[in-house]
Amino acid sequence: MTPLIVRLPNHLGDACMAVPALDLLAAYGRALTLVGRPWAGALFAAYRWPLVALRGSRRDHVHSLRSARRVPGAAGLLLTNSFSTALEFRLAGITPTGYARGGRSWLLAHSVAVNDADHMVEYYHRLARAVVSADAKVPRDLKLQIAADAKARAHALLAGSGVPDRYVVLCPVAVGRHHGKVKAWSGFARLNQELLERGEHVVAMPGPGEATAVTNALPGATVLPESDVGAFAAVLASARAVVANDSGPGHLAAAVGAPLVSVFGVTEPEKTRPWSSRMSLVGSGSGWPSYEEVRTAVDAMLAG
Numbered sequence: 001m002t003p004l005i006v007r008l009p010n011h012l013g014d015a016c017m018a019v020p021a022l023d024l025l026a027a028y029g030r031a032l033t034l035v036g037r038p039w040a041g042a043l044f045a046a047y048r049w050p051l052v053a054l055r056g057s058r059r060d061h062v063h064s065l066r067s068a069r070r071v072p073g074a075a076g077l078l079l080t081n082s083f084s085t086a087l088e089f090r091l092a093g094i095t096p097t098g099y100a101r102g103g104r105s106w107l108l109a110h111s112v113a114v115n116d117a118d119h120m121v122e123y124y125h126r127l128a129r130a131v132v133s134a135d136a137k138v139p140r141d142l143k144l145q146i147a148a149d150a151k152a153r154a155h156a157l158l159a160g161s162g163v164p165d166r167y168v169v170l171c172p173v174a175v176g177r178h179h180g181k182v183k184a185w186s187g188f189a190r191l192n193q194e195l196l197e198r199g200e201h202v203v204a205m206p207g208p209g210e211a212t213a214v215t216n217a218l219p220g221a222t223v224l225p226e227s228d229v230g231a232f233a234a235v236l237a238s239a240r241a242v243v244a245n246d247s248g249p250g251h252l253a254a255a256v257g258a259p260l261v262s263v264f265g266v267t268e269p270e271k272t273r274p275w276s277s278r279m280s281l282v283g284s285g286s287g288w289p290s291y292e293e294v295r296t297a298v299d300a301m302l303a304g
Contacts (some may be wrong), residue, residue: 001029002031003033004025005068006033007080007085009036012248013080017251019144022128023143030132059087059228068181074196075096076094112126142254143255150228154227155233157227160204161222168243169258171249171253173249174246189217192220194295196220205227205232211223229252237256243294259304262274263289282294
């Protein structure tokens with residue numbers, strides 16, 4: 001096994017879209033050490049890959065990276081685009097492969113040409129193929145494994161809140177803006193109310209600091225306590241349907257194969273749509289869909 005230190009993307013959705021790339025690297029004999037945000041430990045807990053959680057300053061990052069280096073001149077792979085992540089790897093004595101972006105080519109041992117037509121799943125997979133010199137196809141679906149203890153935590157959360165086996169998950173929050181525009185669809189409150197009136201059990205699971213926003217957006221829904229992304233993945237995987245913005249929860253739902261209605265309005269589906277054969281996309285990068293379009297997609301998902 002050849003050691004490879006992989007710098008994960010900083011956002012949940014991107015980390016999910018990198019799963020096929022990580023699977024390819026492991027299949028071609030790379031002994032992976034993952035480096036990334038602390039939450040990534042729960043996301044990839046079902047795998048045997050150790051995780052170096054980055055906290056604190058750049059100096060702290062470099063120190064953590066040095067502890068991850070198994071041999072002098074250890075190889076690295078950057079799934080990030082920033083100059084700073086390339087610099088941190090080189091300061092730690094790790095020679096990385098990555099995309100030639102942000103003026104960082106001189107920091108890379110091997111630079112890979114960018115294809116701007118790539119979806120993000122293809123974008124990460126292209127990097128992995130460059131490392132292992134493989135001509136492999138991108139899989140049709142993501143296949144994120146869920147750890148047994150994460151499934152147990154999810155079961156306890158659902159049972160403790162009185163949630164039955166059949167439920168719908170709504171994910172109304174989308175953090176940040178895209179070109180100054182809000183990334184969250186405005187119809188979640190109405191959809192929630194109509195699903196509840198029809199007898200559906202609606203569930204939501206807020207991320208850190210989102211409990212108030214989720215509760216306000218979905219009155220009457222069962223809002224589960226905050227937990228980790230592994231437990232959230234297990235909650236999503238067992239849902240009858242998930243409705244989400246172009247957001248981390250949407251990509252996490254796609255990664256575990258949940259039936260997903262993905263609502264777009266300001267971001268580009270060509271680049272960031274959830275990668276799943278069980279996904280129904282509504283809307284586009286140039287405008288939000290009507291409420292009726294989303295409701296029709298949700299009804300079809302529940303019927304199917």
